[in-house]
Amino acid sequence: MTTMPLGVKTTAHSAAAAARATDLSKVYGEGETQVIALDSVSVEFRQAEFTAIMGPSGSGKSTLMHCMAGLDTISSGSARIGDVELTTLKDKKLTQLRRDKIGFIFQAFNLLPTLNALENITLPMDIAGRKADQAWLDQVVATVGLAGRLKHRPNQLSGGQQQRVAVARALAGQPEIIFADEPTGNLDSRSGAEVLGFLRNSVRELGQTIVMVTHDPVAASYSDRVVFLADGRIVDELRNPTADSVLDRMKRFDAKGRTS
Numbered sequence: 701m702t703t704m705p706l707g708v709k710t711t712a713h714s715a716a717a718a719a720r721a722t723d724l725s726k727v728y729g730e731g732e733t734q735v736i737a738l739d740s741v742s743v744e745f746r747q748a749e750f751t752a753i754m755g756p757s758g759s760g761k762s763t764l765m766h767c768m769a770g771l772d773t774i775s776s777g778s779a780r781i782g783d784v785e786l787t788t789l790k791d792k793k794l795t796q797l798r799r800d801k802i803g804f805i806f807q808a809f810n811l812l813p814t815l816n817a818l819e820n821i822t823l824p825m826d827i828a829g830r831k832a833d834q835a836w837l838d839q840v841v842a843t844v845g846l847a848g849r850l851k852h853r854p855n856q857l858s859g860g861q862q863q864r865v866a867v868a869r870a871l872a873g874q875p876e877i878i879f880a881d882e883p884t885g886n887l888d889s890r891s892g893a894e895v896l897g898f899l900r901n902s903v904r905e906l907g908q909t910i911v912m913v914t915h916d917p918v919a920a921s922y923s924d925r926v927v928f929l930a931d932g933r934i935v936d937e938l939r940n941p942t943a944d945s946v947l948d949r950m951k952r953f954d955a956k957g958r959t960s
């Protein structure tokens with residue numbers, strides 16, 4: 701099926717950026733209850749790169765993902781997917797862009813209760829009128845360990861299994877960018893490691909772009925780059941992280957927090 705063009709085709713100059721925030725601010729509420737969830741954040745997520753976002757609870761990680769994925773409006777600044785400025789899009793185009801270019805794994809899984817696991821996995825493609833690449837779909841399903849559960853509805857699955865359905869749903873359509881909010885938060889360490897390894901391979905071998913929020917230094921070590929948020933600002937960045945180097949950096953923030 702053909703869709704309306706959503707923007708200028710990627711140019712050589714910006715080919716590397718799958719998504720980019722520039723001076724992005726997000727303010728909730730006003731007056732006494734005002735919360736500055738994101739305070740002039742500028743960050744770029746390159747194509748075929750696996751980025752982890754870390755930071756304390758309430759630091760703005762989910763807000764950044766929602767704003768970049770066009771699921772929430774921004775207060776000021778710019779949010780782009782490829783060359784498309786999200787703030788200029790009307791609802792219909794934004795919905796189309798989300799559907800065609802973005803995969804999202806939420807903190808809550810957002811599965812449809814009336815559909816079985818397989819139907820949930822292929823739902824975004826079914827809505828878009830696209831056919832799943834069967835070999836890829838089989839590989840995704842096998843990796844997340846759901847082959848025996850495809851006919852089950854979400855309420856017949858464990859929390860971890862539901863999370864794996866949500867992971868498979870995001871990967872199935874091979875979107876331009878996947879935003880994942882703690883995708884392994886509910887998984888035991890072995891299933892978590894399998895899902896993380898699979899996410900990393902989809903980046904290395906297929907050029908998938910992934911941005912993943914996590915609290916876990918081990919999960920972060922699967923990424924190419926860790927971006928640290930605190931109080932709605934980017935405070936640090938680490939390339940080629942190991943669990944130890946991430947932990948070390950987190951400790952340094954804690955120490956700063958105590959002395960200031």
Ligand SMILES: Nc1ncnc2c1ncn2[C@@H]1O[C@H](COP(=O)(O)OP(=O)(O)OP(=O)(O)O)[C@@H](O)[C@H]1O
Nearest residue numbers: 728729735736737756757758759760761762763764
């Ligand atoms: N809809 C909302 N209305 C008002 N304030 C909000 C809303 N959503 C988030 N906030 C506030 O914005 C800040 C950032 O929240 P956010 O959910 O992005 O944090 P987070 O880093 O994802 O935290 P966690 O690790 O606990 O998931 C918090 O102070 C939160 O209370």
Ligand SMILES: [Mg+2]
Nearest residue numbers: 761762763807
């Ligand atoms: Mg969050």
